[in-house]
Amino acid sequence: MSVTVDEVDAEAAVPWYRRGRTLDVVGLLARLLLGVVLVWAGAAKVGHPLTSQRAVQAYQIFPFELAGWIGLALPFLEIVVGVLLLLGLFTRPAAVVGALLMLAFIAGIAQAWARGLSIDCGCFGGGGEIAPSATRYPEEIARDTGFALAGGWLAWRPRSLASLDRILFGH
Template identity: 50%
Template sequence: MSITDRWVEARPWLGTLARLGLAAVWMIAGGTKIGDLAASGRAVAAYKLMPVEVARVVGAALPFVELALGVLLLVGLATRLAAAISAALFIVYIVGIAAAWARGLNIDCGCFSRGGELAPGQHANYLPEILRDVGFLAVAGFLVSWPRTRLALDEWLFRGETA
C-alpha cells in the first residue's frame, strides 16, 4: 500500500477525530458561558470593539451558537459549513485578542472563562490564547478541506455521492 493510499484511507478517520475534537471545544466554550449570559456580554464588552448594547447581544447569543456548532459537529451534519463557520469565528477571536493585546488592554479573553478586565497585578498572557486558537483554526481548516468523515450524519445523507 502506498503512502497516498494510506492517507486516503486514514483521512476520514482523522476527520472524525478533528470533528469530535472541535465539537468538544465548542461545547466546553459554550457550556462554561451559558450559566451567566450577563458575564458573557461583559467579556465581549471588555474588548471595547463594539458598543456595549451590541456586546450584550453578542455575548448572550454566542454561547448558544457555540453549543449549536458543537452539536452539528458532534453528529456530523453539514460538516464543511460548520467547520467553515468555526474557522471564521476563530479568526474573529484571534483578531479580537490580538487587538486587545495591541491596545494594551489587560483583560481575560473570556474564551472558556468569565472574561472581563483583570485585577491590578494580574497580567494577561495573550500569546498562548492566540496560539491555541490558531491550532483550532488549523483543525477547522482540515475539516473544510476534507469534510467527509466517518460516523457522521453527512456520510449517511450523502451516501453514493462521489466526493
C-alpha cells in the same frame, strides 16, 4: 471480488497521509476537537449571560449595546456549531463557521494585546479586566489557531468517520 497484487502494491505506494481511511480519521479527530471545545465554551457561558456580555464588552471592539447582544448570542452559536461537528452533520458549513469564530477570537485577542488591554479572553466563562501579569495572550492565540486549523481542514475535506453526513448523504 478479489484484490490483485498490483492493487495492493498501488495502495502501499500511496503515502499514509494520502490514504482515504487515514484522512477520514484525521477528519474525525478534527471534528471531535473543535466540536468539544465549542460545546464546552458555549456551555460554560450559556448560564451566565451577564458575564458573557461583559466578556465581549471588555474587548472594546463593538458599541457597548451590540457587544452585549453578541455576548448573549455567542454561547448558543458555539453550542449549535459544536453539536453539528460532534454529530458530523453539515460538517463543511459547521466547520467554516467554527473556523471563522476562531479567527474572530484570534483577532479579538490580538487587538486587545496590541492595545494594551488586560482582559481574560472569556473563552470558557469569565472575562473582563484582569491584572496585566495574568494575561495569556500568546497561549490563547496559539490554542485558537490550532482550532481554526481543525476547522480549516474540515472545510477543505469534510469527510470523516462516524458522521451523520456519511450516513444521510453518502459522504
